Amino acid sequence: MVCEATCGLKFEVEDNQILSVRPDDDDVFSQGYVCPKGIAIADIHADPDRLRRPVRRNAAGEFEEISWDAAFDLVASRLSEIRARHGRDAIGFYWGNPTGNNHGALLMLSAFTKALGTRNRFSSGSQDANPRIVTSYELYGSSISIPIPDIDRTDYFLCLGANPIVSNGSVMTAPDMRRRLRAVRERGGKVVVVDPRRTETAKEADEHVAIRPGGDAALLLAMVQVLVERGRIDRPFLESTTSGWAEIERRMAAFTPARVAGMTGVAADTIARLALEFADARSAVCYSRVGVCVGPHATLATFATDLLNIVTGQLGREGGPMFTTPAFDLGRVARMSGLDGRDRWRSRVRGLPETLGDLPSAVLADEIETPGDGQIRAMVTFAGNPVLSVPNGQRVAAALDTLDFMVSIDIYINETTRHADVILPPCWNLAEDHIDLLFNAVAVRNIARWSPPVVERGEGELADWEILLALTERLGGGALGEPWLDRLLGWLRPLGVRWTPTGFLNLLLRFGPYGDRFLPWSDGLNLAKLKAAPHGIDLGALRPGIAQRLFHSDRRIHLVSPCMLEAMAGLERDLDTKAGTNGLVLIGRRELRSNNSWMHNVPALMSGRERCVLYVHPEDASRYQVRDGEMAILESRVHRGEVRVAVTDEMRPGVVSLPHGWGHADSAPWQKVAGGHPGVSANDWVDDAIVEPIIGQSILNGVPVQLGPCAA
Numbered sequence: 001m002v003c004e005a006t007c008g009l010k011f012e013v014e015d016n017q018i019l020s021v022r023p024d025d026d027d028v029f030s031q032g033y034v035c036p037k038g039i040a041i042a043d044i045h046a047d048p049d050r051l052r053r054p055v056r057r058n059a060a061g062e063f064e065e066i067s068w069d070a071a072f073d074l075v076a077s078r079l080s081e082i083r084a085r086h087g088r089d090a091i092g093f094y095w096g097n098p099t100g101n102n103h104g105a106l107l108m109l110s111a112f113t114k115a116l117g118t119r120n121r122f123s124s125g126s127q128d129a130n131p132r133i134v135t136s137y138e139l140y141g142s143s144i145s146i147p148i149p150d151i152d153r154t155d156y157f158l159c160l161g162a163n164p165i166v167s168n169g170s171v172m173t174a175p176d177m178r179r180r181l182r183a184v185r186e187r188g189g190k191v192v193v194v195d196p197r198r199t200e201t202a203k204e205a206d207e208h209v210a211i212r213p214g215g216d217a218a219l220l221l222a223m224v225q226v227l228v229e230r231g232r233i234d235r236p237f238l239e240s241t242t243s244g245w246a247e248i249e250r251r252m253a254a255f256t257p258a259r260v261a262g263m264t265g266v267a268a269d270t271i272a273r274l275a276l277e278f279a280d281a282r283s284a285v286c287y288s289r290v291g292v293c294v295g296p297h298a299t300l301a302t303f304a305t306d307l308l309n310i311v312t313g314q315l316g317r318e319g320g321p322m323f324t325t326p327a328f329d330l331g332r333v334a335r336m337s338g339l340d341g342r343d344r345w346r347s348r349v350r351g352l353p354e355t356l357g358d359l360p361s362a363v364l365a366d367e368i369e370t371p372g373d374g375q376i377r378a379m380v381t382f383a384g385n386p387v388l389s390v391p392n393g394q395r396v397a398a399a400l401d402t403l404d405f406m407v408s409i410d411i412y413i414n415e416t417t418r419h420a421d422v423i424l425p426p427c428w429n430l431a432e433d434h435i436d437l438l439f440n441a442v443a444v445r446n447i448a449r450w451s452p453p454v455v456e457r458g459e460g461e462l463a464d465w466e467i468l469l470a471l472t473e474r475l476g477g478g479a480l481g482e483p484w485l486d487r488l489l490g491w492l493r494p495l496g497v498r499w500t501p502t503g504f505l506n507l508l509l510r511f512g513p514y515g516d517r518f519l520p521w522s523d524g525l526n527l528a529k530l531k532a533a534p535h536g537i538d539l540g541a542l543r544p545g546i547a548q549r550l551f552h553s554d555r556r557i558h559l560v561s562p563c564m565l566e567a568m569a570g571l572e573r574d575l576d577t578k579a580g581t582n583g584l585v586l587i588g589r590r591e592l593r594s595n596n597s598w599m600h601n602v603p604a605l606m607s608g609r610e611r612c613v614l615y616v617h618p619e620d621a622s623r624y625q626v627r628d629g630e631m632a633i634l635e636s637r638v639h640r641g642e643v644r645v646a647v648t649d650e651m652r653p654g655v656v657s658l659p660h661g662w663g664h665a666d667s668a669p670w671q672k673v674a675g676g677h678p679g680v681s682a683n684d685w686v687d688d689a690i691v692e693p694i695i696g697q698s699i700l701n702g703v704p705v706q707l708g709p710c711a712a
């Protein structure tokens with residue numbers, strides 16, 4: 001409910017109060033594993049600073065409670081008025097990461113967006129997995145065809161730009177990654193971690209490759225080049241399942257290990273050895289995540305991840321990258337709802353392409369600030385904190401203050417929502433039933449679970465999806481986002497027929513790969529059976545094969561797409577011009593007791609030493625005259641500010657690391673614990689003017705910075 005790992009929890013509840021939270025030892029997937037974030041879930045629920053009633057900002061700038069009706073009326077009338085006067089695109093919408101944990105909200109997104117009618121929709125995707133999504137769309141013809149490491153059977157795990165021991169794995173739902181990684185080694189396999197920092201995961205690995213930030217695309221393409229040159233590629237697999245290999249093969253010649261050594265900071269013979277090891281392994285999987293997805297060549301690097309898996313014939317094989325067969329077929333929903341696709345329109349300012357309906361967040365402030373037709377004058381935020389999570393956060397905060405109206409659907413008053421005129425709080429996860437729609441679709445096993453609400457709702461409280469539905473209806477839309485279907489639903493209402501997300505998912509389940517298809521004699525799945533299995537249902541290991549996940553009309557993997565070829569040419573130019581620059585660059589970091597920006601108000605997660613500190617290698621510390629434990633000045637093109645330094649040889653020299661999601665000073669009046677440990681926001685230093693070329697992804701890692709001592 002708060003995390004991709006989806007660990008099973010056991011609650012002890014009395015009089016609607018949660019007495020304890022423990023890991024569920026009988027959970028079919030997590031088997032008793034849980035991390036501190038999971039246990040903290042009850043503290044979030046009980047947090048006195050969490051909003052329970054809608055609030056409205058009064059003339060004095062203070063938030064005061066109002067009734068739900070008054071809140072909905074106010075929001076609907078202000079949004080309608082602004083839309084009538086300035087057009088549909090005058091309303092901007094940003095939805096954030098916790099939406100992924102919430103099946104009701106996920107299913108309402110499309111209908112709500114249709115009711116707003118805006119193309120100015122943004123999300124955390126351009127700070128997260130959009131390169132993964134677009135790579136899948138181009139290669140396999142569906143954004144939701146995502147290869148997942150078969151971590152429990154692989155003999156070789158090559159992990160780039162991810163720290164799953166801390167993050168618990170991302171786009172790879174897998175509780176207890178430490179155990180799973182150890183198991184790879186115990187059965188004689190090898191784990192290699194490619195990361196500018198010697199991370200917690202790197203320390204568990206057989207080998208750590210301290211790459212220069214932004215070097216991953218070059219590294220992976222060079223590995224492919226080595227395999228081409230040594231005749232180690234799986235030609236029968238390429239011939240039977242792909243198109244365009246000849247073109248790619250020709251292009252690989254440019255990426256020799258010697259040529260990419262400068263940009264990657266990895267010696268040519270290491271690159272060649274890694275390539276051959278990968279090809280020699282009985283099974284192998286290359287996996288890349290956030291560190292790669294928010295770099296300068298993010299989409300090409302993600303493409304190169306899959307390319308390595310494809311040319312070695314590992315895709316779809318046991319122990320390789322495989323496709324999950326989820327009980328709830330999310331890909332089908334995406335295709336049915338017309339969501340799947342990219343670059344169908346572009347941002348008004350800077351012309352950046354949409355991905356799955358969302359524009360890149362790097363252009364959000366521009367769209368609010370730049371006058372003209374289509375300028376954003378009102379914002380809706382849903383479960384997002386863009387002020388702390390998108391590039392140049394301080395500019396975003398200032399832009400929000402210029403809006404005519406803003407509404408946030410959120411559980412806290414924080415750095416973003418404090419700018420809103422109205423905040424609508426949901427009853428939150430523990431008072432709703434729960435299905436892991438998204439994360440079970442990218443899990444390392446096929447799993448299905450339904451969880452009941454843990455506590456009863458407070459009086460008048462609404463779930464996220466009910467808030468979205470109420471607004472959708474007031475804006476003239478309906479739950480299904482399709483006028484004729486919604487009319488039909490309206491006619492059925494007197495008969496007691498009502499759309500609910502869980503009811504909808506029951507249909508998806510029953511017609512899904514394991515469903516009973518409403519046949520009374522079938523032993524297939526339906527919601528009742530899921531409800532009867534409180535520890536979840538294990539539907540087995542990932543299934544070999546790729547055919548069911550290819551959606552191009554010729555049912556082949558399309559290795560060639562114009563955007564990837566262009567990006568390769570761009571990378572080649574960078575190889576010669578940007579290799580070997582000596583300046584300092586900033587990258588990000590996650591920590592176990594933190595979850596992006598919003599779990600810092602839980603005392604149990606905040607104890608101990610200060611964590612929002614800049615990791616600096618000892619050589620850099622002496623070079624830039626900064627000292628362990630002391631404040632220093634960090635400066636980028638868009639921001640200059642103080643940070644506390646922690647000197648550590650975990651860092652690659654020339655690279656400094658700061659976690660994101662901090663910077664709570666402005667929230668202190670409403671979040672007492674977080675406000676007491678504010679830290680600084682890494683994204684204040686991130687430049688919103690530069691984006692990754694294919695999809696406009698934010699470049700959060702590899703930000704050029706200067707470091708120096710604070711003036712005495």
Ligand SMILES: Nc1nc2c(c(=O)[nH]1)N[C@H]1C(S)=C(S)[C@@H](COP(=O)(O)OP(=O)(O)OC[C@H]3O[C@@H](n4cnc5c(=O)[nH]c(N)nc54)[C@H](O)[C@@H]3O)O[C@H]1N2
Pocket residue numbers: 095096097098102124127128129290294382383384385386388389390409410411412414426428429464588589595596597598660661682683686700
């Ligand atoms: N520099 C840097 N920046 C990054 C990253 C990085 O690695 N480095 N990572 C990026 C990534 S991967 C992500 S996903 C983004 C996250 O970016 P966002 O999604 O914008 O931000 P979060 O910090 O996840 O904030 C979630 C918000 O949702 C609220 N919330 C929590 N639960 C619920 C709920 O159930 N319902 C509702 N309505 N609200 C809820 C919280 O109070 C909070 O305001 O950050 C990105 N930013």
Ligand SMILES: Nc1nc2c(c(=O)[nH]1)N[C@H]1C(S)=C(S)[C@@H](COP(=O)(O)OP(=O)(O)OC[C@H]3O[C@@H](n4cnc5c(=O)[nH]c(N)nc54)[C@H](O)[C@@H]3O)O[C@H]1N2
Pocket residue numbers: 003004037097128160161162163164166167168169170194195196197199211212213214215216289290291292295587588589590591592593594595596701702
């Ligand atoms: N405890 C905790 N768990 C979380 C979260 C959290 O905030 N806290 N956030 C959740 C979210 S929203 C997500 S999306 C996932 C993300 O989960 P992961 O993808 O595992 O992300 P990170 O832990 O940020 O790891 C990214 C790694 O990339 C490295 N890196 C930076 N630049 C580069 C580069 O150019 N190349 C390479 N190869 N590496 C680079 C960083 O040093 C870092 O170790 O985690 C989720 N889980």
Ligand SMILES: [Mo]
Pocket residue numbers: 097124128
């Ligand atoms: Mo994320």
